[in-house]
Amino acid sequence: ATKIPFRLKKNEALLTFEDEEVAQRLIKMGEHTVDLDNKTADVRVKPVTLEMGVKFQLRVTISGKKINVSEVPDLSIPDDWMRDKLELNFYRSEQGGGGEVENVHYDKQSRAAVITFLTPGAANSFVRCTKYPFFANGRCYRLPVSQSIDVHLEKFQLYCGISKKTILLQGIKDPEDDEESVQDMIEIHFQKPTNGGGEVDEIKYSSGGTWVCFEE
Structure with a gap:
């Protein structure tokens, strides 16, 4: 697997699912209403566009x-x-x-x-x-x-494209809870098949923005 850096902006989250069909289904649905501790947040689901990079041996x-x-x-x-x-x-x-x-x-x-x-x-x-x-x-x-x-x-390659298993959540309003609690609530929502979700492999929510590195 290739480790790929990604810039996560303020109040955004990345979710990587075990099954790429789950990620593609959620992207097609477009918007989701997530329950954040007695508050609801209308979030947008976007595909993750990878920045151009290189890999080699x-x-x-x-x-x-x-x-x-x-x-x-x-x-x-x-x-x-x-x-x-x-x-x-x-x-x-x-x-x-x-x-x-x-x-x-x-x-x-x-x-x-x-x-x-x-x-x-x-x-x-x-x-x-x-x-x-x-x-x-x-x-x-x-x-x-x-x-x-x-x-x-050897095997020098340029890569860019769209992640198949990972989605980007945007529009999460400033929650009152800490990052870990918000992350848990987002994961619970997107693990439920009734919400179109599935088994979450990795998740990262950032209230202030950060660089993350995930495997694709």
């Missing part, structure tokens, strides 16, 4: 062949030499991970690199490793490493 893939390396030291050597040093360093399996390197993408400006191993799963040995030794110019640097994560946006 994120697919996250953790690479078994690539790792990200940051804080690469800024050495006074050509970029291809640095790539060679990185490849040689991460090829050394005795240091707790790595293997034969397929490719090294090095960006001097950001001091970062992406190491791609030839063997699938070689990057998994770095899951618990946050710092990895890097030897250059007679020094040992501890470089932050992490597995490469690819994020893909």
